[in-house]
Amino acid sequence: MPGIGDVRRWSPGGLDSGAGVLLARRTTLVELQDELDASVHPTQWVGDAADAARTRHTQMSEALRRLVAQVEAMRTAMIGAADSAGAVLQALREADELAARYYFHIGDDGVVREAVPDGLMMSEDDAADRGRLLAELVDRVEQVLRTATDVDAELARVLRAAARDEIDDGTGAALLGASVAGIGQGQDQAVLPPPGGGSPADNNAYWDTLTEAQRKDLIDQHPELVGNLDGIPAAARDDANRTRLPAEIVAAEAELARAQHAFDNPSLASQFGQLVAGDLGTTVDDDLRRAEEKLAALRAVERATENGGQLLVLDSSGEMVKAAVAAGDVDTADHVSVSVPGMTTTVQQNLESQVDQTAALREQTDDQLRAQGRGGETVATVAWLGYEPPGWGSFTDDWDITDTVATSGQAEEGGASLAGFVNGVDASRADDPHLTTLAHSYGSTTAGYGLQRGTGVDDAVFYGSPGLGTSDVADLGVTPGHVYVAEAQGDPVADLGTFGTDPNLLPGVTHLSTQAGVSPDGVDRTASSGHSEYTRDGTMSQYNQSTIVAGMPDRVVTGTDVGAGDGVGLGVRSWF
Amino acid sequence: MSLVAVPEGLRAAGQSAAGLADQLGAVNLAGPADALGGWLPGGAAAAAGDELATVWQVRLADLVRQVDSHATALSGAGDTFHGQDENNAAGLPRGVR
Numbered sequence: 045m046p047g048i049g050d051v052r053r054w055s056p057g058g059l060d061s062g063a064g065v066l067l068a069r070r071t072t073l074v075e076l077q078d079e080l081d082a083s084v085h086p087t088q089w090v091g092d093a094a095d096a097a098r099t100r101h102t103q104m105s106e107a108l109r110r111l112v113a114q115v116e117a118m119r120t121a122m123i124g125a126a127d128s129a130g131a132v133l134q135a136l137r138e139a140d141e142l143a144a145r146y147y148f149h150i151g152d153d154g155v156v157r158e159a160v161p162d163g164l165m166m167s168e169d170d171a172a173d174r175g176r177l178l179a180e181l182v183d184r185v186e187q188v189l190r191t192a193t194d195v196d197a198e199l200a201r202v203l204r205a206a207a208r209d210e211i212d213d214g215t216g217a218a219l220l221g222a223s224v225a226g227i228g229q230g231q232d233q234a235v236l237p238p239p240g241g242g243s244p245a246d247n248n249a250y251w252d253t254l255t256e257a258q259r260k261d262l263i264d265q266h267p268e269l270v271g272n273l274d275g276i277p278a279a280a281r282d283d284a285n286r287t288r289l290p291a292e293i294v295a296a297e298a299e300l301a302r303a304q305h306a307f308d309n310p311s312l313a314s315q316f317g318q319l320v321a322g323d324l325g326t327t328v329d330d331d332l333r334r335a336e337e338k339l340a341a342l343r344a345v346e347r348a349t350e351n352g353g354q355l356l357v358l359d360s361s362g363e364m365v366k367a368a369v370a371a372g373d374v375d376t377a378d379h380v381s382v383s384v385p386g387m388t389t390t391v392q393q394n395l396e397s398q399v400d401q402t403a404a405l406r407e408q409t410d411d412q413l414r415a416q417g418r419g420g421e422t423v424a425t426v427a428w429l430g431y432e433p434p435g436w437g438s439f440t441d442d443w444d445i446t447d448t449v450a451t452s453g454q455a456e457e458g459g460a461s462l463a464g465f466v467n468g469v470d471a472s473r474a475d476d477p478h479l480t481t482l483a484h485s486y487g488s489t490t491a492g493y494g495l496q497r498g499t500g501v502d503d504a505v506f507y508g509s510p511g512l513g514t515s516d517v518a519d520l521g522v523t524p525g526h527v528y529v530a531e532a533q534g535d536p537v538a539d540l541g542t543f544g545t546d547p548n549l550l551p552g553v554t555h556l557s558t559q560a561g562v563s564p565d566g567v568d569r570t571a572s573s574g575h576s577e578y579t580r581d582g583t584m585s586q587y588n589q590s591t592i593v594a595g596m597p598d599r600v601v602t603g604t605d606v607g608a609g610d611g612v613g614l615g616v617r618s619w620f
Numbered sequence: 621m622s623l624v625a626v627p628e629g630l631r632a633a634g635q636s637a638a639g640l641a642d643q644l645g646a647v648n649l650a651g652p653a654d655a656l657g658g659w660l661p662g663g664a665a666a667a668a669g670d671e672l673a674t675v676w677q678v679r680l681a682d683l684v685r686q687v688d689s690h691a692t693a694l695s696g697a698g699d700t701f702h703g704q705d706e707n708n709a710a711g712l713p714r715g716v717r
Contacts, residue, residue, distance in 0.1 A: 053662075
């Protein structure tokens with residue numbers, strides 16, 4: 045297994061030149077076809093000696109064919125190895141550069157060591173960044189070695205097969221045919237799959253070590269491995285998810301047809317003793333409903349992305365379909381926001397409106413940037429429905445409080461997914477985009493849990509929040525002064541404090557206005573009221589969100605909007 | 621059947637085989653496999669390259685020997701045919717025809 049020191053000495057150019065030499069050798073061998081044909085004895089010669097000569101010639105021909113196939117297989121494998129070695133070396137060079145920038149050094153033994161010059165003083169932020177970076181560098185080294193080992197093993201596989209005379213020379217007698225047979229056997233058998241359970245940095249480092257051809261193969265042949273992989277570029281995720289979507293819809297249609305058939309033919313189910321259709325103890329009614337919802341969700345994804353946007357999450361596993369769609373280019377935007385909706389949100393019912401809202405937010409943010417002479421900066425806004433928020437039904441169906449909005453389970457689980465997603469955006473970029481989370485209702489609890497896992501989020505906005513999963517803003521890991529809270533008049537949810545102290549009452553948050561008024565850009569803005577108007581076009585709330593997404597905190601309109609719950613110190617633990 | 625065609629055809633095939641053996645003997649297949657350790661050091665491919673270089677040298681040398689032997693056999697058969705024909709001619713007085 046090669047080490048980092050070995051990889052540093054890898055020579056893709058040498059491999060390419062070796063492949064060139066093999067091409068010349070293979071051409072020489074194939075051009076011997078005329079001499080080989082001419083060395084067959086005359087057909088008029090018959091008898092035992094002639095038979096022996098024929099057998100010998102066939103053996104020679106076969107040996108030469110096998111040699112040609114082996115040379116071609118090795119040549120093909122070396123070309124692949126040269127490409128892959130180049131990608132691995134590039135990934136290692138990038139890791140070396142990143143390490144040097146933050147005063148680390150990656151040794152030939154693969155160990156990442158401190159290399160801080162004597163007397164260098166660092167800010168707390170830089171020190172915190174270095175902690176995260178150290179983990180990222182370790183991940184990058186791991187992936188470089190993982191792919192390097194695969195590249196080496198793949199070439200070794202072909203060479204061993206050639207040495208053992210296991211390269212098939214195909215059919216026919218022509219030397220050129222043997223050469224063609226050798227090509228297929230020298231090609232990579234399969235692209236190395238992503239690391240299982242890898243961090244976004246792992247995944248990004250893995251992606252960096254692949255050649256363009258390997259990436260394309262992976263997207264074409266295994267889009268399910270790429271589409272939801274946090275840490276790889278948004279364009280690749282979008283390609284993979286769009287590749288998958290039609291097949292997902294076809295599968296969902298078939299699933300619905302089966303469920304409908306079972307529903308329409310209860311005798312089929314009763315033949316098996318009960319109205320139980322699945323392994324999970326679900327009824328045919330449940331199966332039919334789920335199949336309908338799944339197909340509706342996938343069709344909603346199709347509609348939401350038919351006019352563009354980046355499809356960054358497409359996950360039909362679990363109880364609900366998950367999806368995320370970006371307006372703008374997440375790979376290049378200077379400012380990236382991720383909007384997290386709350387309870388009862390589903391892809392089938394809400395994705396399109398969420399996409400519309402984030403697209404409107406992007407336009408508003410662009411407007412604000414232009415108004416401040418920063419029109420060259422770009423924005424991408426993501427509608428992230430990447431978790432399974434609770435709905436009312438899950439409580440009222442079975443009166444089981446453990447799956448209602450009042451519990452934190454789905455927020456904690458969703459928070460882990462969200463953290464992976466936003467860290468993936470960070471890891472997929474060579475630069476450091478300005479990253480904002482905008483979270484509503486139960487989504488703010490989800491975002492709260494997500495941020496507590498450690499992210500590179502620069503600004504966090506919570507609106508209509510029943511709590512952040514903590515009563516200490518510092519737990520969110522966002523730079524002090526960059527956590528914002530908004531509460532509209534008549535929003536009872538924002539006063540609940542169900543998941544930690546009511547965010548309005550937390551020290552260290554900035555209160556955003558949701559009232560009507562004239563914003564600093566001279567535009568009349570309307571008020572938001574109730575629980576569901578925070579993102580409405582033309583509101584002060586939307587304006588405030590756009591200024592934060594744009595990285596213009598000095599342009600926000602602050603407020604002291606509080607609800608009735610805040611006034612009386614209402615510590616509601618349940619709101620059913 | 622032309623009795624002349626067989627010995628001449630055998631000699632021609634033998635010459636082609638001899639040429640084939642010469643050209644095969646001049647091919648250096650082992651070079652790139654042998655050099656692999658310098659281009660991709662530290663792993664299994666380098667060792668596999670060394671092994672393949674040795675195997676190819678042996679395999680090619682065997683093939684050259686086979687082809688050479690074939691060339692010799694064909695040419696020898698052609699000569700034998702020709703010599704036999706001359707002997708036969710010498711044993712048969714022209715007047716008999």
